[in-house]
Amino acid sequence: MIKITNLEKVYRTEEVETIALNKLSLEVKQGEFVAVMGPSGCGKSTLLNILGLLDDADTGSFVFNGIEVVNFNERKRADLRKHNIGFVFQSFNLIDELTVFENVELPLIYTGVKASERKKKVDEVLNKVQIMHRRNHYPQQLSGGQQQRVAVARAVVNDPKLILADEPTGNLDSSNGNEVMQMLTELNEQGTTIVMVTHSEHDARYSHRIIRMLDGQTVLQNIMV
């Protein structure tokens, strides 16, 4: 599903040049659950952002579902993203001015789904993550665990082929964290590919494969048994 080859990304300021990805090559197969680990600043999030088409690589190749996407313009990226990729962030990133229902509905609006269909799908997914009773609440009225469940609901409402999760349990206590990991595992079992950045060895154990990074390169891959 994902094949990246010799990917390079350098952040430059006036005085400092930071190599975030250093000729990184990686392959993720359809249906895989991959955890990416490594110390802060090793390039994990940069990798995730490039995989999510939120950021560009400087050089290298990125093939998504058999299509080279490195040179895609904004419109094509947005199009590819909204139909194929869901995101889950450490800080949930819900829109404060929208209710739970409206937050989850948002991706469907951008993909042009009709209102009646949207309602059906959002209710379905809210039921699935067990937050239906809070559908008319605003994010700030929810606990961290509940907010992350909403974020997961939003990530999956469009039935994406790929979910990119950036430390999804980083802001949660262990019980809420486990719930979220359980949800991701279930999604993966239903066929969704998941790439998750994490600091937590515990969370990483939910994945099929752990990629360890250092200084913008993969240094080790563990296959989970």
Place this chain on the structure above:
Amino acid sequence: MIRNYLMIALRNLTRNKAFSFIHITGLGIGLACCMLIFLYAKDEWTFDRFQAKADQLYRITCSIVEKDGKESRIGASAMVQGPAFKAAIPAVQDFVRVQESDHLIRIGAETYSEHVAWADANFFSVFSFPLKSGNAASVLGDQHSVVLAEDEAIKYFGTADPIGKIIELEFNDTFQPFTVSGIARRSPQNSTIRFGFVLPFSYREAKEPESTWDWLSYPTYLVLAPGTDPAAVTRQMNNHYQQVNSKQIAEMKSLGQGSFTWGLQAFPAMHLDPDMYATSHVSDPAYSYILSGIAIFILIIACINFINLTIAQSIRRSKEIGIRKVVGGQRKQLVFQFLGESVLLCAFAFVLALVIAVLALPTFNQLANKQLSLTYLADPLVIAGYILLFLVTAFVAGFYPALVLSGFDPVKTLYNRVSAGAGRNLLSRSLVVVQFSLSTFLIIATLFVYAQFDFLTHKPLGYNDHNLLQVTAHKDGDKQLMKLLKQEFSKLPGVLSVAPRMNGIWVTRSKANEKDVEVLIEHIDESYLATMEVPLVAGRNFSPDFPADSTRAVLVNESYVAAAGWKDPVGKKLRLNQDKDQLEVVGVVKDYHFASLKEKIMPQIFSQGPSMPFGQFMIRISPDDKARTLAGIGKVYNSLVPFRPFEYDYKQDLNFRDYESEQRWKSIISFAAVITIFISCIGLFGLATTSIRRRIKEIGVRKVLGASEFQISRLVSGNFLVLVLIAFLISVPLAWYAASSWLQGFAYQVQGYWWIFPVACAATVAVALLTVGSQAFSASRANPVKSLRTE
């Protein structure tokens, strides 16, 4: 999608009440100003356009070029031009002469002074003044008919039908009966011709026929055939004039008098041509430009608030933008969303503006000297203009923020790496400078107007205008009556002195020291200078001890002496006009401001010439018990001049009236300055709030490291004050240039106005400091532990 945008926009509005208030109030006031000015400008530019024949109607004008090349343009003709041009030029389909004058009217036993219009019989067929009763074609057919406007009909006859009733009108000292033949609807307020009474011109023509071409007293309107080229008609008019007046023209030329050239002015163009004499309700188009400029200033300032605060607040929206992009939103969709928000906000501001405009209309009418009514709002042109104004404002205010916000990098927004500047980035700072430049410009302009106004109303005039009455006597030619009035007035207790003078002004030419001197003639007697308290600088006053004074002697003022180039003026001779008799200068009067300070003191000649009329009295009264004195004067007047109403004015009031337009502009510009300052300050307030919120951690750290509250306040306010000072420096030369151009319109200008600049600077800084300082101070007092923890 739109529902989603709308929802977010509404929730943002309610969540950030302070900022919504700033946006909506600022834009609302700005839009309301534009709406009112738009009404004003529309009224000005469509003046007289309601006339169905507006495109065919022209006024005959006359351009008089004097020997010295000085040109004056007059919007009136003599009696003969209308009929003569109609007879000679086929393209002239018709003519209407309309002369307005003041007359006494008598209804029953009561007399009233009224302003009436004498018009040709076709007045109501040519002009679109509908009649409530009467036939337009025949209503002025009879020489003794009169048409009343509906207001006058109600005023004098109440609910009774006035048709057939008699109104008497004083004409050459006798009352003549006129029968009411029609009632006209009230003439619109955007009409140059307005009337209460319309009388047949034929009556006037029969009573006082004139055949000369140069007695320019009667505005004459021509109806040209559709599609006629007015320039061609003008040529024919002048050819005809040359043909029938060749002898007179040659004579005028030999006497060195000015030459006449006839012209045509499109009827709707009359209102905005202030340089043409003899137009009622004329207006200077500069007013429209200045008012529009002010309104646009205010709207720009409000839009800048919107742009600045939206960008300053963008960090708060950045997460939303990031998320929208992550879930598939494209940039153009976000631009659309943010533009939509500014349209929504503008819609609220627009509603507020309508309310403000409706509430402010009476005050605005007073300020702008208009009678605009709410019904104007229903005009399609006004509606279209307002919709355009709304859309342009929403776009101008919303486009740049939409572009900036939609351009946020989702990665940065979602990882809190966005740093949009609240009062920090160059654009935002520049916009604050623009805002305050405009505000300071208006503050300086306001101070200039105040200073000049104070100068105009307080400058010593060279005579004492306190407790000085000006009484119009009418009956100008009745010398005996004037003598009697003077005697009787003088006897009254409380009357200190009485001086008759000529009613109105007479400007003519004189020859002195081989020089042509344009001169203003004052016909007075020996009591005038003493009554006015004007001193003599040389020679003597008129005196009954010198009987020849009345025919041979004159007084001149200092300006005349200067114009004639005399060193020792007393005893010098001069001639008036083409008179053969020489007049001797017996005294020199100190220059005084007989006209407003907008005009330079002209050379003056004071004469006692027996052939000249009186018609007015200057009466110096005691400051004690003025009411009794006035009543006494009125009683004497009424006993000697029956029927005529006693009309008087205090000279001080008359002088003040000369500056009515300056008084109005003083109010307008003060309003504008207050509004711009207010909008700028609420914007600055919002910007400072956001900036302090952004710097809360910095403030905390500085406090922990030992900064005092004053140092913190100075740090926070300082950034903004620098901008205000830059704005001041930019506005000074612009305001100085504008103010000095405006002052050029006055012959006498306020001097030593340099104090205005430091005062304006201090005022701007003080207002800005108050706006920012209060927040800076409370930020400086906040507990640093809390602010650091917040971060």
